[in-house]
Amino acid sequence: MSTRRTGLAMTKLSQVGVLGGGTMGSGIAQTALLAGVEVTLVDVDQGQLERARGVIGSGIERLVSRARIEAEQGEAALAALNTSTDLEALASAQGVIEAVSENLALKQGIFERLEHVCSDARFLASNTSSLSIQEICERMQDPSRVVGLHYFNPAQVLPLVEVVVPLTASDEAVDTAWAFVESTGKTPVRVKDTPAFIVNRLLVPFCLSALRLWESGVATAEDIDRACQLGLGHSMGPLATADLVGLDVLLDVAESMQREIGEPTLSPPTILRRLVSAGRLGRKTGRGIYEHGS
Numbered sequence: 468m469s470t471r472r473t474g475l476a477m478t479k480l481s482q483v484g485v486l487g488g489g490t491m492g493s494g495i496a497q498t499a500l501l502a503g504v505e506v507t508l509v510d511v512d513q514g515q516l517e518r519a520r521g522v523i524g525s526g527i528e529r530l531v532s533r534a535r536i537e538a539e540q541g542e543a544a545l546a547a548l549n550t551s552t553d554l555e556a557l558a559s560a561q562g563v564i565e566a567v568s569e570n571l572a573l574k575q576g577i578f579e580r581l582e583h584v585c586s587d588a589r590f591l592a593s594n595t596s597s598l599s600i601q602e603i604c605e606r607m608q609d610p611s612r613v614v615g616l617h618y619f620n621p622a623q624v625l626p627l628v629e630v631v632v633p634l635t636a637s638d639e640a641v642d643t644a645w646a647f648v649e650s651t652g653k654t655p656v657r658v659k660d661t662p663a664f665i666v667n668r669l670l671v672p673f674c675l676s677a678l679r680l681w682e683s684g685v686a687t688a689e690d691i692d693r694a695c696q697l698g699l700g701h702s703m704g705p706l707a708t709a710d711l712v713g714l715d716v717l718l719d720v721a722e723s724m725q726r727e728i729g730e731p732t733l734s735p736p737t738i739l740r741r742l743v744s745a746g747r748l749g750r751k752t753g754r755g756i757y758e759h760g761s
Contacts, residue, residue, distance in 0.1 A: 480647050481505060484560035484585070486577065488512070488519035488550075490751065491594055492566035494622030497523045500544035501536065501623075502651040507549045507556050516550040523548065526623055557585050562647055564616055566594040569719045574603045582607045590640040590647075592616040596667055596716065597723040600660045601633040611637040614644045617664055618653075620712060628653045633660040662727040663720060670708070671721050672732045675739070677705035681756070682738040688756050706756045710749035714742050714756070 481504060485496045488510035496506045500523070510516050527541040549556070554577075557563055563585050565577055574593060581591050591612050593603050604610035615631025628648045632641055641657075648655040658664045663671060677695075681688050692704020709717050718735055725733040742748075742755060749755035 479650050480561040480589070480643075482507070482559060482561050483647070484509060484557035484563040484588075485566060486510075486554075486557070486563060486581075487566035487568075487594075488515040489566065489568075490620060491618060491622055492564075493519040493522045494620070494624075495564055495566055495594065495618055496548065497526050497544075497623040498618075498651050498653065500547055501527070501530075501540070503543075503547075504651070505547040505549070507551060507560060509551050509554055509556055511552055513552055516552065520548065520550060554580055554584055557581070557588075560585055560588050562590045562592070562643065563588050564592045564594055566618075569595060569597060569716070569723070571598055571602060574598065575606050578604050578610075578613065579606050582609065582612075588612065590614055590644040592644055594618055597663055597720040599633075599662075599727075600631050601635065604633065604635065610635040612640045614640055615660065615664070616644055616648065617666075619666070626652075626654045627666070628655050629664045629666065630655045630657050631660050631664055632657060663724045667720055668724070670705075671717065671724060672730075674705045674709045674712075674717060675721060675732065675734075675736060678709070678736045678739055678756075681706060682736050710755040710757055710759070713749050713751055714739060715748045718743050 483499055483504055484507045485492050486509050488508055492508065496508050499506050508516065508519060524545060527544055530536045531538050531541045563581055565574065567573060578591060585591060592614050593600060594616055596617055600613060600615040604613040613633065614636050617629035617631060619625040619627055630641065630645055645655050677691050680686060680691055688706045692707050695701045695704040718739055721733055721735045746752060747754045750759045753759050
């Protein structure tokens with residue numbers, strides 16, 4: 468099957484919902500806002516919503532200061548951002564992207580509610596990086612609108628979005644989600660609903676191998692990353708990438724992949740578990756494999 472969509476005439480979505488005001492949700496919301504889409508950002512924590520608005524505002528101000536966008540565009544984008552702690556605020560959304568923590572039961576409950584609250588939405592998407600889209604929507608009466616839209620951190624910067632297609636997804640939902648991604652300036656790729664999709668299926672074992680090298684004292688973290696940058700042409704080494712992604716996220720994805728695939732190389736090394744237990748999660752906490760300044 469071709470990775471290109473069939474070119475159905477699509478009306479550009481003007482209003483979408485983003486569920487989850489953390490790092491990924493804020494980045495996805497900013498991307499949509501700058502594409503001229505009205506966004507309703509929902510989170511159960513009002514404080515998180517305030518922080519998300521601040522992060523989005525700072526990101527847009529930075530683009531204006533660097534002359535990447537006009538001040539008027541930035542002002543219009545911020546004016547199009549709505550926030551709420553009530554899931555019902557998504558009732559009029561034409562598409563919804565869920566970006567909460569990687570907890571299957573939590574996501575299943577959310578999609579059960581979204582099915583009824585967002586009866587007119589043309590797609591309901593999960594930004595999961597490791598969980599099965601089919602399992603996420605298995606408690607729904609009609610899962611045909613559910614797809615995966617896997618953005619990469621930072622979502623407002625990195626161009627790739629994996630469009631994950633479970634067996635129950637309708638062509639209309641997939642096509643609409645694909646067109647939405649393209650309309651926001653991102654590049655979509657199509658992938659079956661398989662463990663860790665494309666990028667993480669390749670990246671996670673690579674990062675785990677680098678962690679084992681570091682843990683065993685073969686080389687310093689800096690030299691492992693430098694070797695991959697200069698020897699493999701990577702812009703960022705695997706250990707720096709792990710800190711950027713979040714070591715807790717890396718651990719969750721590795722454990723999820725191991726459950727489904729069962730390959731020994733997916734067993735997380737002890738050092739990864741220790742770092743996560745110590746709260747050293749990478750850039751988002753200021754310390755992980757590396758120290759990160761403010």
